[in-house]
């Protein structure tokens with residue numbers, strides 16, 4: 001890439017190969033965004049063409065109305081690259097954690113057969129169109145097979161991150177009312193077997209799950225209940241390798257994925273068959289510049305939206321291999337990922353800044369011997385990437401030749417919406433880049449006035465939005481309206497992110513304006529953590545805040561007031577145990593402070609902002625509005641800030 005001040009542009013090589021290299025596309029799309037998406041949708045296979053491209057009845061909107069589609073037909077038998085061309089090509093590469101275990105590869109045809117067999121098995125168990133199916137699987141091929149099998153028969157998949165606790169699983173299963181859960185006996189992480197089935201058994205209590213399908217992965221001992229538990233292998237054994245795709249309406253639900261936001265309870269974002277397919281296919285093709293000879297590795301777990309779209313659907317819709325791996329980035333050694341990239345000649349690599357910062361901290365020695373010749377395009381997602389991490393990624397991994405796409409999006413948007421395109425640029429550290437062609441973003445002040453360059457405000461998306469944007473929060477239209485369509489009225493999608501743009505129009509994301517924190521790229525709300533802690537009978541009240549962390553981006557800190565005196569060690573142990581139990585190990589706080597009182601307004605609202613400033617050693621501002629200003633003195637003592 002060549003550099004102009006601190007802006008980068010693609011090299012000739014990247015530009016020549018790129019699907020999109022002419023800036024004109026932005027102007028063309030702007031003129032008629034609906035037609036722009038319509039033209040892209042035409043290159044996808046529809047059983048029946050849509051009647052209307054975009055219908056808007058604020059806050060609801062629809063895309064490709066009355067079109068008939070199945071996403072799996074677009075991956076397999078009707079893939080736009082041609083089934084004959086791709087059927088013997090690798091679709092899926094799986095790297096297990098134990099180094100003495102062999103990788104598994106499936107061609108498109110093999111994957112298709114597995115998907116069909118399992119789809120038939122699901123049908124035999126009574127799963128029908130519109131039924132929700134819970135998937136609580138580690139990163140093994142069956143997680144992808146399960147998702148696609150559901151999509152094949154029109155069942156709605158709802159994947160739950162395998163590192164979530166049984167309580168977190170339960171909440172989600174209760175909300176979806178799934179009757180079937182797909183899980184595994186266990187999986188490998190950092191040299192140990194994690195007993196997933198135990199969590200699953202606990203998680204399905206007080207839910208409607210009647211049948212549990214278990215993949216044998218780690219061969220650990222598990223408990224078993226006849227007529228409830230079924231081995232995956234037994235179920236598919238006699239099933240046919242053919243299964244007709246269920247013809248879905250464009251606006252039918254493809255999946256529900258839970259995410260955190262605005263209050264304690266996770267929200268089920270609803271994604272549709274038509275719009276999501278169009279967006280997943282095209283954002284992958286253009287942003288990662290996917291060509292037939294590419295191999296994509298998106299390191300995100302399938303339990304998060306990034307794994308859904310860029311670990312599964314997007315690469316497969318584009319007919320290229322997707323790589324997934326079991327385990328942890330730096331186990332058994334820091335070069336685990338580097339080895340995988342070299343071994344499989346990965347060309348497109350997509351990860352989160354947290355991982356980059358972690359590797360950077362290991363120094364340069366471990367990465368020196370890797371040339372990474374195969375890499376062509378690098379992506380970053382999930383949290384802001386700082387300049388030092390950007391430069392390290394650019395130089396040490398991309399060897400100065402791969403464009404870095406800092407991609408902004410959300411679980412709600414289903415696919416990337418802001419990033420400069422690899423064949424056009426420009427790329428600027430800390431800036432996510434330009435909105436994709438066809439999208440209208442704006443930055444507004446509190447009153448809804450559009451802000452000029454370099455002024456920070458709320459990032460919003462204007463009609464016609466994007467085909468993949470969520471259509472609802474499962475069973476909660478009120479929350480949908482309140483969260484996304486209330487701040488500036490029913491026609492403006494409120495992202496909950498603060499941002500500004502520079503004179504060139506490149507967007508810089510500043511951070512969330514709600515109580516969402518991104519811990520190692522994982523999305524939580526502080527309220528969710530507080531709810532979990534407040535369930536402890538020893539706790540009188542608590543406040544959780546996110547503070548900057550060198551590696552994880554942000555990390556939670558807990559302030560807690562107890563009912564009865566206890567030692568800090570004991571309190572810490574209890575709280576951490578509780579968060580692991582209620583949410584999962586990733587929610588563990590960095591620090592717990594035992595305090596006498598929390599700063600509150602006269603109406604009783606806990607002032608988290610003051611706690612945040614205190615830890616950041618910033619000025620606390622006017623404390624006269626507090627009901628209990630004396631609480632600050634004690635807190636200062638506890639956190640050892642003067």
Ligand code: WTA
Pocket residue numbers: 259305306380381382383384385406407408409410411412432495496497509511512518521522523
């Ligand atoms: C943040 C992840 C800065 C943002 C795909 C957003 C980012 C939230 C970026 C959504 C980026 C995502 N730079 N911040 N490139 N990408 N975010 O739902 O605050 O897990 O609102 O989706 O992550 O997180 P989610």
